[in-house]
Ligand code: DHB
């Protein structure tokens with residue numbers, strides 16, 4: 001018999017989603033159109049999107065920086081959490097993906113609050129230097145560059161800025177010191193930086209949702 005645990009955690013995820021998150025047409029259409037465009041279904045789970053939304057509200061964030069837009073699923077969740085005069089700046093490397101994101105943001109009615117910056121994040125982030133500090137930063141792009149993104153999160157933030165990093169457990173592989181997977185190594189380097197760099201105080205939680213076994217790190221800029 002196969003391990004019943006994955007089935008049980010998927011049922012729990014569905015239960016929590018139905019009970020606490022609900023079903024939103026704009027968010028579900030964003031996922032559907034992302035899939036129709038042939039993009040990978042690697043957006044955050046609904047429970048995780050709602051978590052980002054609540055963290056944004058709890059922190060009172062007005063300016064949000066997102067590294068890795070994809071179909072703008074998480075972008076919509078965070079844009080809905082900021083005031084009308086707030087801004088989500090989200091960075092996407094692929095023009096074709098940015099077009100899907102733009103249409104999804106439009107349909108969700110949040111496009112005026114979102115600024116899509118096209119380009120590789122490592123190139124775009126330095127251009128944001130000197131702008132008003134960001135209150136919350138969500139890092140969810142190529143994992144190999146997590147330390148670069150964390151460095152910019154600290155530089156573009158202020159004391160109290162909330163930093164969230166997606167995909168910090170990778171099915172448990174993060175605890176394998178011998179891993180040769182460059183993405184996992186990138187995640188490890190990012191977590192080590194959060195633990196060691198005096199600019200941050202951080203923790204991370206494992207997550208089990210419809211995306212499988214992964215995790216999310218949360219930090220504050222000191
Ligand atoms: C991958 C990236 C993600 O951001 C994610 O949430 C899941 C998977 C990936 O590149 O495989």
Ligand code: MG
Nearest residue numbers: 042140166167
């Ligand atoms: Mg992710």
